[in-house]
Amino acid sequence: MWSNIKLAVFLAIKTILRGDKGSLILTVLIMLVVFLNLLFVDAVFKGISTTMDEGKINYQYGEVTIEPRPGDKYIKNTNDVIDAIQDFYYVRSIATHLRTSATLKNDKYNDGRDVAQFGAGVVGIDPEIENDSIDLKSHIIEGKCLEKGDYGKALLGADIAGGYGSSPFPEDLEGVRTGDKITAIYGNDVVRDYEIVGIYKTKNFDTDSKMFVLQDDLNSVLGTTNESSEIIVRLTDKHLSQKALDDFAKINLSNYEISDWNEKLSFGATINKSFDMIGSILRIIGSFVAGLVIFIIIFVDIVNRRKQIGILKAIGIPESAIMQSYIIRGMFYTVLGIILGFLLMNFGVIGFFRGHPIDFPMGDMVPVIKREALRMSVILFVVAGLIGSLIPAIKEVRKKILTLMR
Amino acid sequence: MEKIAKIISCKDITKVFDTGETKTHALRGVSCDIAEGEFVAIMGPSGSGKSTLMHVLSFLDRATEGGYFFRGKDTKDFDEEKLAFIRNQEIGFVFQSFNLMQRVSVFENVELPLLYDFYTKTTQNKEDKKTNKDRVMNALKSVSMEHRLHHMPSQLSGGEKQRVAIARALINNPKIIFADEPTGNLDSKSGLQVMHVLEGLNKQGHTIILVTHESRTAEHAQRILRIVDGKIVDDKRVHNQRSVDTDNILK
Numbered sequence: 284m285w286s287n288i289k290l291a292v293f294l295a296i297k298t299i300l301r302g303d304k305g306s307l308i309l310t311v312l313i314m315l316v317v318f319l320n321l322l323f324v325d326a327v328f329k330g331i332s333t334t335m336d337e338g339k340i341n342y343q344y345g346e347v348t349i350e351p352r353p354g355d356k357y358i359k360n361t362n363d364v365i366d367a368i369q370d371f372y373y374v375r376s377i378a379t380h381l382r383t384s385a386t387l388k389n390d391k392y393n394d395g396r397d398v399a400q401f402g403a404g405v406v407g408i409d410p411e412i413e414n415d416s417i418d419l420k421s422h423i424i425e426g427k428c429l430e431k432g433d434y435g436k437a438l439l440g441a442d443i444a445g446g447y448g449s450s451p452f453p454e455d456l457e458g459v460r461t462g463d464k465i466t467a468i469y470g471n472d473v474v475r476d477y478e479i480v481g482i483y484k485t486k487n488f489d490t491d492s493k494m495f496v497l498q499d500d501l502n503s504v505l506g507t508t509n510e511s512s513e514i515i516v517r518l519t520d521k522h523l524s525q526k527a528l529d530d531f532a533k534i535n536l537s538n539y540e541i542s543d544w545n546e547k548l549s550f551g552a553t554i555n556k557s558f559d560m561i562g563s564i565l566r567i568i569g570s571f572v573a574g575l576v577i578f579i580i581i582f583v584d585i586v587n588r589r590k591q592i593g594i595l596k597a598i599g600i601p602e603s604a605i606m607q608s609y610i611i612r613g614m615f616y617t618v619l620g621i622i623l624g625f626l627l628m629n630f631g632v633i634g635f636f637r638g639h640p641i642d643f644p645m646g647d648m649v650p651v652i653k654r655e656a657l658r659m660s661v662i663l664f665v666v667a668g669l670i671g672s673l674i675p676a677i678k679e680v681r682k683k684i685l686t687l688m689r
Numbered sequence: 690m691e692k693i694a695k696i697i698s699c700k701d702i703t704k705v706f707d708t709g710e711t712k713t714h715a716l717r718g719v720s721c722d723i724a725e726g727e728f729v730a731i732m733g734p735s736g737s738g739k740s741t742l743m744h745v746l747s748f749l750d751r752a753t754e755g756g757y758f759f760r761g762k763d764t765k766d767f768d769e770e771k772l773a774f775i776r777n778q779e780i781g782f783v784f785q786s787f788n789l790m791q792r793v794s795v796f797e798n799v800e801l802p803l804l805y806d807f808y809t810k811t812t813q814n815k816e817d818k819k820t821n822k823d824r825v826m827n828a829l830k831s832v833s834m835e836h837r838l839h840h841m842p843s844q845l846s847g848g849e850k851q852r853v854a855i856a857r858a859l860i861n862n863p864k865i866i867f868a869d870e871p872t873g874n875l876d877s878k879s880g881l882q883v884m885h886v887l888e889g890l891n892k893q894g895h896t897i898i899l900v901t902h903e904s905r906t907a908e909h910a911q912r913i914l915r916i917v918d919g920k921i922v923d924d925k926r927v928h929n930q931r932s933v934d935t936d937n938i939l940k
Contacts, residue, residue, distance in 0.1 A: 290804055301792045594788045597749060598802045598857070599777020601770055684749045688788065 290600070291607030298588075299612060310580050314620025314668075315627065317576060321569035321660050322628045326650035328558035330636075334646040336548055336555075338487035342417055344547045345378075345515035346524045347531070350540045357381075357510035358539060364514060367534050373527065375517045378416035381407035381501045382512035385467040387443065387494060389456040399457035401443050404493045405467060407501030416515045419483050419495065426461035426481030434500055437465070437477035440491040441484035449644060451488045467494070473504045486646040562656065570663035573620075577613045577671030585609065585679040592680055593687030606676045613672020614665070621661055628652065695761070696864060696896055697723040697746055702755035704741050704919075715741040716752070717919040723898065725864065728891040730899045730910035738919040740869055743900045747780055747867040748772045760864075777805050781858025781895075783883075785870035787850040789842040789857075796838045799825045799856045806861075828856040832886050848879025855886050865896040872906055884909050885933040905931070 299307065340346060351358050358364060361379050369377055382404060389399045410429045414420045419438065420428045424447060429438045441447035445455030459465060459479055467475050477496060484491055502508060518527060524543035531541050545552075585592065595605055633650055640647035679687075704716040715738045723729050733739040744750040745757065748764070757764045759775065767775070782788075789798050803821050829835045832852035842850055851871060858866050868887060872880030888909060891897045899910055907913050908931040915923035 293804060297793070590788070591790055594790060595801070596773065597776060597782055597788070599773045599775070599780075599805055600801070601773045601805070603770070604805075685744060 287601050287604035288607060290604040291611055294595075294600075294604065294608035295611035295615065298608065299615060302584075310616050311619045311623065313576050313580075314573065314616050315623045317569060317573045318620045318624030318660070318664055319628055319632070321566055321573075321664065322624060322652060322657070323632060323650065324565050324569075325562040325656045325660065326628065326633070326652050327648075328562050329653050329656065330641075330648045330650040331643065331645075332555045332558055333651045334643060334648045336544070338485065338646045339489075339548055340521060340544045342419075342422075342485040342487040342490040344544055345416060346518040346521045347516040347527050347541065347543050348547060349514040349516065349531075349536065350512070350542075352538060352540050355538075357507060357512060358514060359510060361509050361511045361514065364536065364539070367536065368516065368531060371527065371530055373519045373523045375519050376412065376415035377517070378413050378515045379409065379498070379511040380513045380515065381498050381505065381507060381510070383407075383469060383501065383505060385469045385494075387456060388466040388468065389459050389463070390466070391457065399445070399455070401452075401454060401456050403440075403443050405469075405501065406493050406495050407498035408495050409498050413495075416517050417490075419485070422483045422485045423481045424484050426479070428481055428483075429495055429497065431497075433480060433497055435475070435477060436480045436496070437467075438481050438483060438495040439465075439479050440493050441482050442488060442491040443494065444479075444482050447482060447484060450491075451644070452492065469504055471505070475500075475504065486644065488645070563659075566656075566660055566663055569660075570667040573617070573664050574667030574671035577616060577668045578675055580616065581609055581613050581672045582675035582679070584612075585675050589679065589682075589687045590689075593684050593689075596680075596684045597688065602680055606673075606680045609676035609680070610669065610672045613668050613676075617665055617668030621664055625652075625657070694725045695722045696725045696759070697721075697898075698758040698761075699746070699752075700756040702742070702745060702752045702757060704738070704745060704750070705753045715919055716745070718755070719916070719919070719921055720755075721914060721921060721924065723896065725896055726891070726894055727912060728888075728897045728899070728910045730901055730907035730913045731916060732901055732904070732907045732913050733916035734902060737916045739900050739902070739916050741919075742916060743867055743869055743898065746898065747782065747865075748776055773805075777802055778861055779864050781855075781861070781863040781866040783851065783854050783858050783866060783868040783871045783887075785873040787842070787847075787854045787874075789850055789853060791842055793841075794838070795829070795834065795840050795842070795845070795853050796825055798842065798853055799828055799860055802857060802860050824860060825856075828859045829853075831859065831889075832856045846879070847875050848882055851875060851879065851883050852886065855883065855890075859890065859895075863895070865898060866890060867898050867900075869900045870902070871899070872901070872903075880906070881933050888933060909933070 349358065349364060365377050365379070368374060384402065385405050387401050387403050391397045391399065408429065410431055410433070414428070424441060429436065439459060442450040442452055443456055444459040446458040456465065461479055461481060463479050464476050465479065467477060516527065518524060521544060524545065528541060528543055592605055596602060629652065633652070636649045640649050700720045702716050702719040703714070706713040706715060719742055731739045731742055741750070745752045790801065800821060803824065807817060807821060826835060829838065832855050834849060834852050834856060837845060837849060842853070845853065866887070871883050871887070875883060884906065887897055887899065897910070899907070901907050908927055910927060911930055912924070912926050914921050
């Protein structure tokens with residue numbers, strides 16, 4: 284059947300070049316829009332899940348998290364753990380967190396009449412190394428970041444402070460500002476006052492509902508020394524996390540619970556699965572639409588050129604060459620739609636959203652085209668185009684010469 | 690006596706058009722032989738089956754029953770590719786409605802049948818392209834249409850269109866040319882020009898099978914097959930074969 288392919292290519296090129304340019308542009312435009320739509324919906328889903336994942340990695344867990352084993356409260360000898368892992372080439376930075384919880388109170392008029400309170404996580408950090416791991420500095424919306432020596436001072440999440448836009452929590456401290464003092468009542472009945480030096484908002488609600496203080500401050504509350512609740516390890520590439528897990532397992536860190544970002548994103552993974560499923564369904568529907576568009580275009584074209592097909596068959600151009608020429612045309616529209624759709628998506632739509640990210644509650648979202656999704660979309664689109672052009676070509680071209688020439 | 694080879698031989702050909710509800714018997718047992726180099730006219734009134742017979746003989750359609758031997762070979766087992774090859778290489782068509790491709794030039798219309806040969810070769814070189822161009826030019830010259838090379842069919846008169854169609858039919862130097870009412874849509878002068886070209890082709894050795902309902906046109910042939918109600922009722926030689934007076938058509 285394919286021995287006539289060169290003839291088919293010639294016929295296809297001639298028909299495309301000699302055909303109506305307006306129809307050609309319209310056809311390619313339709314294919315472009317259908318493919319763009321296919322990519323866009325998927326890219327938005329991927330963008331949302333990536334934003335959520337990146338939020339968790341960047342502001343909460345890092346690529347690898349080392350925690351005490353269940354039953355242990357703290358990681359003992361934190362410095363030894365840091366020494367053991369810091370020389371791996373892919374380790375970018377390490378931060379230690381001491382975590383606890385407290386009831387935070389904001390006595391708005393300092394007279395006890397109107398006190399707002401919120402149960403929040405309190406995290407003790409070393410400001411000198413923290414910003415390399417959990418970048419709060421660039422998310423300060425008021426005031427400044429914690430600095431070395433800021434005893435009795437705290438950095439407060441916008442969702443707790445209140446009055447800084449939407450929050451997932453029904454209650455907050457009702458408008459804490461930089462310079463205000465709040466009281467923290469810890470579980471061990473220790474009470475401390477903190478002056479707020481800054482308010483931050485990362486849009487990761489787990490992070491934005493915390494208060495950060497100096498680790499030394501929290502050590503004095505909890506009575507800890509060289510201990511931490513978690514060690515956040517940032518890698519040069521998140522895809523090296525499995526290698527890190529393997530390497531860390533070899534250097535006797537068996538007393539600790541080590542997990543990578545994949546394990547920490549169980550909630551996100553469920554959403555990702557749902558998004559993947561919805562994306563696949565939309566991809567199939569989109570491809571079906573594309574196939575239908577190609578079918579209609581080729582069918583209408585064939586019906587309009589029936590007599591010409593009859594003439595070609597009458598003068599001895601093989602049926603297979605004519606059929607192939609229509610398939611090639613269908614593929615031409617499809618591939619051009621894919622290329623232009625991809626270029627417009629990549630450089631136009633995503634370029635635009637990079638400059639103007641969509642403001643989602645969980646972060647600033649930029650659509651993301653994943654290679655796997657792109658490959659699947661291209662394959663489905665090509666198959667749809669192939670079927671969409673093959674069916675009318677077979678249906679019509681196989682008709683009797685005299686029927687076609689009538 | 691020299692034995693002339695039969696190029697077409699058919700026996701008891703029938704053709705029934707079955708629409709599901711009605712069956713129309715277009716050919717009812719047609720048998721005939723046509724020798725190489727003959728100029729045969731198939732004549733008959735409208736609906737007699739003359740075009741159907743031409744369609745069957747030229748492989749545009751298949752007979753319902755009967756035997757059809759082309760150059761001595763039974764065509765029963767010829768598949769679509771084989772039939773396309775024969776239509777391309779051994780047969781030329783001239784239709785009443787010209788059937789030119791509207792969106793391509795005169796040159797490209799004539800070149801079309803060459804494409805099969807050209808593009809099914811493993812390699813195409815410049816020499817082949819030049820040969821093809823020469824062949825198209827020669828074909829157009831033979832019908833005096835070389836001056837309309839780059840015209841589109843819509844820019845030609847009926848007679849010119851038919852001459853282009855003849856050039857296309859000639860391009861592969863076919864053994865047989867089937868002409869279905871070739872003068873039917875033409876004025877008398879253009880009709881004579883077309884018949885003059887067909888006469889010339891026959892003199893060059895081409896077998897011409899002409900379908901017409903006009904006796905005057907049929908008399909340009911050497912032999913007339915009269916067909917009525919799907920049957921050949923008369924098969925006779927033309928004693929006073931007409932020939933186009935070239936002076937007339939040049940006036």
